[in-house]
Ligand SMILES: [Zn+2]
């Protein structure tokens with residue numbers, strides 16, 4: 667199977683490699699297509715994102731490289747749009763909708779950057795209530811997907827990244843399941859994101875496996891995404907993710923192509 671990955675970061679935001687290095691690595695790997703999804707500008711935290719004046723250069727470089735490599739691999743222009751960002755000021759081929767922050771009473775918490783920061787979030791802003799923090803995360807995500815109508819829902823339950831959420835608690839699972847139902851109503855394409863595996867935080871992709879049967883039941887369409895920040899991880903964990911999806915009875919995955927998503931039997 668020729669793998670596609672729309673979720674890639676480059677030196678334009680917090681990735682290690684250039685656009686060209688990524689495209690050349692994707693060709694070496696025999697990938698079916700590659701897309702770029704650097705972080706949208708977030709005024710609340712400028713550390714990991716593109717700055718607004720980079721948008722034009724980003725767009726121009728990716729379009730130029732797409733034309734240059736057109737005979738070898740399709741290259742798509744996208745963005746990973748944070749909930750706290752404005753819509754991009756340039757035309758993209760796709761948008762990944764993701765939540766990376768919780769803002770409460772003026773405090774900005776980057777919930778997926780380190781365990782310490784996530785701990786500070788629930789201790790300082792939610793009186794130690796981890797479930798309340800998870801609820802706030804899913805409220806942001808469902809509002810984002812409803813408003814943005816993205817091409818893809820990014821790392822659905824990234825709030826579980828550091829294993830600080832009581833995932834065995836039925837109240838948490840209900841919360842996550844309800845959010846998944848709501849999200850899929852507005853965007854059926856949900857990323858099976860292997861990014862936390864390549865960074866050593868988790869051993870399975872997002873959404874966590876207890877949500878996969880629900881995803882299937884409600885007609886969610888799985889799309890593989892590596893959330894790669896270096897060319898070593900362009901299709902990281904894809905074989906295992908496909909195996910996992912098969913074991914939950916998914917007959918196919920969805921791969922982005924020129925005319926939108928194509929169904930690929932697995
Ligand atoms: Zn993200």
Ligand SMILES: [Zn+2]
Pocket residue numbers: 673675746893
């Ligand atoms: Zn990402």
